[in-house]
Amino acid sequence: MPAPDSTAVRTALWRALHVAVDEPPHVFADELGLRLAAPGDGWRDRDDMDIATAGRYRAGMVARARFVEDLVGEQAARGAGQYVVLGAGLDTFAQRRPEIAARLRVFEVDQPGPQAWKRARLDELGLGEPDWLHFVPVDFETTSWWDRLTAAGFDPEVPAVVASTGVSMYLTKEANAETLRRIAGFAPGSTVAMTFLLPAELLDEPERTRHRATASRAEAAGTPFVSSFAPAEILEMAREAGFRESVHVSGAELNARYFAGRADGLRVVPGEEFLVATAGAAARGTPAASS
Numbered sequence: 090m091p092a093p094d095s096t097a098v099r100t101a102l103w104r105a106l107h108v109a110v111d112e113p114p115h116v117f118a119d120e121l122g123l124r125l126a127a128p129g130d131g132w133r134d135r136d137d138m139d140i141a142t143a144g145r146y147r148a149g150m151v152a153r154a155r156f157v158e159d160l161v162g163e164q165a166a167r168g169a170g171q172y173v174v175l176g177a178g179l180d181t182f183a184q185r186r187p188e189i190a191a192r193l194r195v196f197e198v199d200q201p202g203p204q205a206w207k208r209a210r211l212d213e214l215g216l217g218e219p220d221w222l223h224f225v226p227v228d229f230e231t232t233s234w235w236d237r238l239t240a241a242g243f244d245p246e247v248p249a250v251v252a253s254t255g256v257s258m259y260l261t262k263e264a265n266a267e268t269l270r271r272i273a274g275f276a277p278g279s280t281v282a283m284t285f286l287l288p289a290e291l292l293d294e295p296e297r298t299r300h301r302a303t304a305s306r307a308e309a310a311g312t313p314f315v316s317s318f319a320p321a322e323i324l325e326m327a328r329e330a331g332f333r334e335s336v337h338v339s340g341a342e343l344n345a346r347y348f349a350g351r352a353d354g355l356r357v358v359p360g361e362e363f364l365v366a367t368a369g370a371a372a373r374g375t376p377a378a379s380s
Contacts, residue, residue: 195221
């Protein structure tokens with residue numbers, strides 16, 4: 090049974106590392122992903138877990154996870170009844186936040202092999218699968234995620250939140266546009282939060298060099314970056330897809346929300362930002378930071 094890909098494991102470990110090495114208050118507390126990944130006792134000795142050099146990356150992982158869960162909580166309070174996680178990986182929202190998740194139908198969409206592995210690990214840990222959690226296995230290269238989602242019980246007439254983090258860069262611009270068009274047709278008030286990479290030319294030279302190094306590692310791992318977007322470009326894509334309202338949430342805004350006043354200097358690395366778009370009705374805004 091295929092294990093989760095290296096990106097999903099690394100994301101889970103960076104979340105756990107934030108709790109282990111960064112001073113409180115923690116932006117996002119997720120140690121369950123570490124238990125799922127079960128990397129062994131030496132996981133903190135991995136090159137990509139170096140406390141100093143990995144800090145800029147784990148900050149981005151915890152900020153984007155916190156942003157999405159703030160959004161889900163706010164939209165659930167306003168009547169959203171469904172939450173779709175595209176490319177779910179080792180996401181643990183359903184297990185960590187049952188007080189919110191139990192009020193929703195939660196759909197985790199991911200590749201069949203890694204998803205089956207995750208379900209087996211949940212069983213091994215005694216966590217199980219509540220009735221409101223739906224796993225949607227999809228081979229994104231050959232199968233329509235939309236067909237599989239509706240077959241799993243998703244109701245396009247009920248407002249939903251859709252999260253797509255760390256996915257858009259691996260898809261063509263045409264595939265990203267099609268995903269946005271599909272979500273724009275969901276019930277009025279449905280919201281998508283999608284991360285996207287900035288083109289290297291929009292970054293300062295030190296960050297441009299890091300971006301290129303990260304892209305080279307991704308290509309060497311067999312998961313090359315395919316797409317990047319200037320903010321104006323992705324906002325226009327959302328408009329053309331049919332969204333009524335859309336906003337760009339920058340890394341600087343995430344830093345202001347979640348890392349202001351920290352003595353440890355933890356900050357989001359420039360390069361990955363958010364599109365937040367609302368279907369049908371007027372936008373309900375982006376989530377405010379909570380304590």
